[in-house]
Amino acid sequence: MTTTDVPESWQETVEAEREKKARFFRDGPRSPLPPDLRGEEFPGLDYYDPDPAYRYELDLHEHDDPEEVTVGTTAEGERTYHRWGEFRFDLGGDRVTLQAYRPTDGSDRLWVPFRDRTSGAETYGAGRYLDLEPEHHRTPEGRWVVDFNRAYNPTCAYNPAYECPLVPAENWLDARIEAGERDFPGPHGADE
Template identity: 60%
Template sequence: MSADWRETIRRRRAEKDDYFGEHPRSPIPDDEREAFEGLNYYPIDEDYRFVLPLHEHDDVEQVTVGTSTEGEREYHRIGEFRFEVDGEAVALQAYKADRDDDRLWVPFRDATGGEETYGAGRYLDLEPDDHRTDGGEWVVNFNEAYNPTCAYADRYECPLPPTENWLGVPIEAGEKTYR
């Protein structure tokens, strides 16, 4: 991510709004697209941006993750991020769909779920080129948290955050509920 990460997030949000409002493959249902004025986000907040080591697991486990349509998907639990939110210690597991993939998937559900944010949870995608520091740490920036496609329309199947990634603290950053 660029040196001015805030501007990068603003730009990406605007691009996503354009895509969701205009593109034929938008997850926004066709009958709602004309009235679509953009997604709702929390204000960008530096307190929800962390630079963290990934505590890699000695034994990478394959885990089964349920989906929004009662299906299942397999992921590899690679490691965990440990940090504090409002003075409370929390941890989130990081997963990969394929062990050889460089990208980390960090699904989570937090105390805002069902009220201010999508009740089933949100995602972070951590790409090494954008989220890995020269020292090997990861930038875990909740201002980039986004809703899965099933938050917009029932026709999508989305993996649900495993219960080990349900946080008891609010993460007031990133994308809010669609409706």
């Protein structure tokens, strides 16, 4: 299912979330931006226009025995996750699968990282993330709301001082996802 059940206030909610993030990045004391890019120097954040075609309500096909996987990071470190399940959906006329991971700390949050054909050209080269929380991203029927309009850049896209997990190769898509956050227009974007 894609756009059939999009709430009327959906677009306004997406735009309000984007504005809140921009204010935090520009003025927040815990902004991930280097100090020289905050305040009046803040170049803004860039997004694709909200598009309900990139909002899905999907079943999570949980793996019988979630495998522990090690994911490399931008600083040559490692993070460990459980490969919890997969989302299957149609994208650009093709059937695609994205793995969903759970942290090994016992959290029930799902991490859905991905790279697509916009990565490195229009969006951050190392890929983007979706975080799904059961209390916020589930329908009353138990399906997950996978909304690529909420895809965001990892903190290392804004500041190389951060260490970010890399997108596993199994979540590299041979399709374009023209939704969510574009590459950061500041000096720490994908071209660095």
